[in-house]
Amino acid sequence: MIRLGIIGFGNISTTLLTLLKDVLEDPLEHLTIVCRPEYESQVNQIMREDFNDVALENSITSNIETLINNKPNLVVECAGHDAVTEHIPQVLSAGFDTVVASVGALADAALADSLYDAAHKGKARLIIPAGAIGGVDLLASLKKHGKLEVSYRGIKPPAAWSGTLADKLMNLDHLSEETVIFSGSAREAASNYPKNANVAATIALAGAGFEATKTELVADPNATGNIHEYSVNCPLAHYTLRVESLPSSGNSKTSVTTVYSIMREITNRIGPIVI
């Protein structure tokens, strides 16, 4: 039995709730959803209609104090970078372990510091999920030894880069081959492509840090899904990982592996097996 708090009610939250309905053997003891005030009645309605059986008791609120008063065993942020800044320091310093989906927000060094301080103060954990990729387990292990060289490439179809800085650099509609749209550090990638920074940020935090993590972002007209590949060299081991996310029915925009990685963090808290 677990008391869960979720901050945000977009694609990630609703996909997560749908998965939890399927996976949970017993409903949650309590679920708090934090959303913006203007969406409260709409969220209330969706929760009643679609997710009434996820938890024995629900609480929908726009007030972060309500989440804290409900004493969740675990909080999940899936509301975007602004919500990390606005709410997570308070949640952590109040002592609640928090899974942060918007990992790219931690590219802001001042925000990252304030999160670490808050977690320290509250004796709470800031939990970084593997997100859209994997191998974060190995990378974070090797980090303890140090001397890491890490190179990451994020490859997406040209349309996935529309509305970003790449639009100004090239005509995305007319690319005939794989084209590097950005090459630099994970810090610069997060700054220039904030909406595509979560994977680079996760790799940076787990491994060599934001400055030393070499990052390439690529538009590839032949890519059928989002591809993340990275390689790690250090004195203990080297490894390469390449993940291709296949198109998911219903919502091609949400990175479904991200949602599954958050669900893993939740089920690892509920079940007797942690893996």
Added chain:
Amino acid sequence: MIRLGIIGFGNISTTLLTLLKDVLEDPLEHLTIVCRPEYESQVNQIMREDFNDVALENSITSNIETLINNKPNLVVECAGHDAVTEHIPQVLSAGFDTVVASVGALADAALADSLYDAAHKGKARLIIPAGAIGGVDLLASLKKHGKLEVSYRGIKPPAAWSGTLADKLMNLDHLSEETVIFSGSAREAASNYPKNANVAATIALAGAGFEATKTELVADPNATGNIHEYSVNCPLAHYTLRVESLPSSGNSKTSVTTVYSIMREITNRIGPIVI
């Protein structure tokens, strides 16, 4: 501050203690080492000479009751399959979260069931570390969706297979090229090559299970270290991971990445960041 229990005092334990000396900001509050009765005085001496500063207080014992009475926040098993059978059900049912390094022991379905039952009864966690490989985070996430196809290859130099069943099947000293010494399920691999079963077992437990995880074991005269590669296909994503462990100074036999993955489980319990 953490109270730690370690079962076993072989290569993994001593390497782990050496790393903890370097990594811990503050010493552990308490450390219990469980070893065989005949080694107690020797372990006491090594602890005094080499690891006196890892913890404020040490307790060396051959009695598992002593470990339990010391109320560790976390127990780490690194003593081999027999120790898993002998001690871990008792530790879990007493309510203590336990990291199991000898994951291959769980290929024994009856033992695995007794561990799950014990963890359930004690409201404790059986923690499976990523061990020598990585990507267990992604694999365990995708498992929630199901329909996984998983193929694993473990490649080692011929000498690493001496003393195993492979010795009877071929002349390991005279291999001139990469040679498959075993092909079958992860369950069969664990049964036929019990000392090399940890990685196959971890992949099986995280993903498609012991029967469905295709496993190949390979002797390669050109391999300079141990190589683990696997690929996963499912409707959400596919990925490949290849890890090559580089020779480690001091002890080429211990899979050092395994020790680092155990240390990650410990530091994720101590620090404010879980990654």
